[in-house]
Amino acid sequence: MKQSRPLFSRLRCLLLPAASAILAPAQAQDMPRVRHTIATLASPAYQGRGYVRGGDQQAAAYLRQRFQELGLQPLAPNYTQSFPLDINTFPGQLKLALSSGILRFPVLGSSQQLRPGLDFIAAPESGGGKVGGLFSAVPIWQFDTLAFTDAAAQQQLLHHPWHNGGYVLRAADARRLPALPLPIRQHLDSATLRLMLVPKLTASLAAEQVLQMRLMVRDSVWRSISATASGPTVALVAARVEAVLQPRYQTQNIVGYLPGRIQPDSFLVVTAHYDHLGTMGRRTYFPGANDNASGTAMLLELAAHYARPENRPACSLVFIGFGAEEAGLVGSKYFTEHPLVPLPRIRFLLNLDLLGTGSDGATVVNGRVFEKQFQQLQQLNTAQQYLPSLTARGRAANSDHYYFSEYGVPAFFLYTRGGTTAYHDVQDLPRQLPLTAFPNLFHLLRDFLNLQGAAIR
Incomplete structure (x- = not known):
């Protein structure tokens, strides 16, 4: 005044x-x-x-x-x-490629480059980083929702190695993560990459940046990519995010x-x-x-x-x-x-x-x-x-x-x-x-x- x-x-x-x-x-x-x-x-x-x-x-x-x-x-x-x-801003590269290969190398011709803004976007608080590359990819694991209610599932998740990869979960499950015990949340945050499946890509801005790369992928796009033949690995991924706070x-x-x-x-x-x-x-x-x-x-x-x-x-x-x-x-x-x-x-x-x-x-x-x-x-x-x-x-x-x-x-x-x-x-x-x-x-x-x-x- x-x-x-x-x-x-x-x-x-x-x-x-x-x-x-x-x-x-x-x-x-x-x-x-x-x-x-x-x-x-x-x-x-x-x-x-x-x-x-x-x-x-x-x-x-x-x-x-x-x-x-x-x-x-x-x-x-x-x-x-x-x-x-x-x-938090994303001024440079923003790339995501998904593959249905069952090894650490994508099956030839199976890798799909997703389009930023149309197929995926960065979460507003996403950090920067890089996983995988032209001739290699890292595993993405399906988050097991039993971890919300089952102690054995929580222990299994706690000891899961990321192998420089990450996990995928749905938006409704992401909203429930704060209810998990702190050690579980910390282990999830230690993954290099988190993919969140959403029905619509709705962007926003944030005043902070986390260490983890976080991307939002359209549910329909995710469903169009074949899963691997067996195991909890649902896809292999190569990603790069340039984030500047x-x-x-x-x-x-x-x-x-x-x-x-x-x-x-x-x-x-x-x-x-x-x-x-x-x-x-x-x-x-x-x-x-x-x-x-x-x-x-x-x-x-x-x-x-x-x-x-x-x-x-x-x-x-x-x-x-x-x-x-x-x-x-x-x-x-x-x-x-x-x-x-x-x-x-x-x-x-x-x-x-x-x-x-x-x-x-x-x-x-x-x-x-x-x-x-x-x-x-x-x-x-x-x-x-x-x-x-x-x-x-x-x-x-x-x-x-x-x-x-x-x-x-x-x-x-x-x-x-x-x-x-x-x-x-x-x-x-x-x-x-x-x-x-x-x-x-x-x-x-x-x-x-x-x-x-x-x-x-």
């Missing part, structure tokens, strides 16, 4: 004519521009907007440029609030605002995270079109609308592109701990994420917490028939609204339903987004913000 007081004092002195002198931006709301915004942020040039090869920095630079073109004023030097985070990596929030006509020291806030999962290996990247190039595009469309002098509300509007949401809401947490506007002066906050669909309507997190505002939103939607439905949810720590509402700031998190199911995978592409509800949702959010801005007394 101490950091925000000097700026808070300056905000009270801002005069609207200075802001009105800026040339009015293009009329919102513009669907070709929306498509272009999403395609740009989700393009390979932006490296998945993550923490390898400066993807997050490129996305932040894009937001700065758009904010400047719209005439938003900076709430921090060059619109940038920097902060550090620890992040980056401590105190510097990333940023991008923050701009428009001063209000009457009460510039009272605020409405619109937020969306611009970051995503980045890259995994040298060629695979996560586009993040729906999550959250779509929400960022909506934020920019609302900024374009309110940047026009005739649309300026009574109070000030703040627009925040959060960094490091995918790393655990790091950017929004940092902002609430180092606010650039006094949190008690925020009348309402709208957080926008996953807005690329909408055929089934939208969900409003915190709708059951701030019931009055949800009723207002519902009434606006019913009157204009903007969306098929609005569903209220309770409190949830699933996006950047969370820390604000924990500090007492009234906040909604909106996401659309229906359409594509791509999420945290390489299929979250711009062409997959129908943007079914995008125009109507823009009008609903505009009407809601206008109502909150008009409620100043």
Whole structure:
């Protein structure tokens, strides 16, 4: 709060004519521009907007440029609030080959190279390393679920030699591993490689790195590879993972605002995270079109609308592109701990994420917490028939609204339903987004913000 007081004092002195002198931006709301915004942020040039090869920095630079073109004023030097985070990354080789050979050498022609992002991915906490190679492979053993309940099976597992290999288990069994006795868990962690079978490849980020190589393999891909003829060895494997833990990596929030006509020291806030999962290996990247190039595009469309002098509300509007949401809401947490506007002066906050669909309507997190505002939103939607439905949810720590509402700031998190199911995978592409509800949702959010801005007394 101490950091925000000097700026808070300056905000009270801002005069609207200075802001009105800026040339009015293009009329919102513009669907070709929306498509272009999403395609740009989700393009390979932006490296998945993550923490390898400066993807997050490129996305932040894009937001700065758009904010400047719209005439938003900076709430921090060059619109940038920097902060550090620890992040595990996979900038180099990521390879996995499985073989059905019964010896330490694959049967000729039986080795199958799996595709990163499509057949397998690295677990977020995976360490780096290498096992096997072009002409050799190491054994992968099937984890025996009897170890959860049978003492004899536990002892057998405890004395199992890995031979530089590892084991495979299903995701449901991996969640049960913490219940095993410590010596068993330590022995499992001593394996060079762990493969976890999952129905869908859903990536995430981690702030830590373990010593073990950990990969997630699609269950259907695993089933397509023949097992060995006998014994607990289910496959032979060659793998390589390059993992780099980056401590105190510097990333940023991008923050701009428009001063209000009457009460510039009272605020409405619109937020969306611009970051995503980045890259995994040298060629695979996560586009993040729906999550959250779509929400960022909506934020920019609302900024374009309110940047026009005739649309300026009574109070000030703040627009925040959060960094490091995918790393655990790091950017929004940092902002609430180092606010650039006094949190008690925020009348309402709208957080926008996953807005690329909408055929089934939208969900409003915190709708059951701030019931009055949800009723207002519902009434606006019913009157204009903007969306098929609005569903209220309770409190949830699933996006950047969370820390604000924990500090007492009234906040909604909106996401659309229906359409594509791509999420945290390489299929979250711009062409997959129908943007079914995008125009109507823009009008609903505009009407809601206008109502909150008009409620100043």
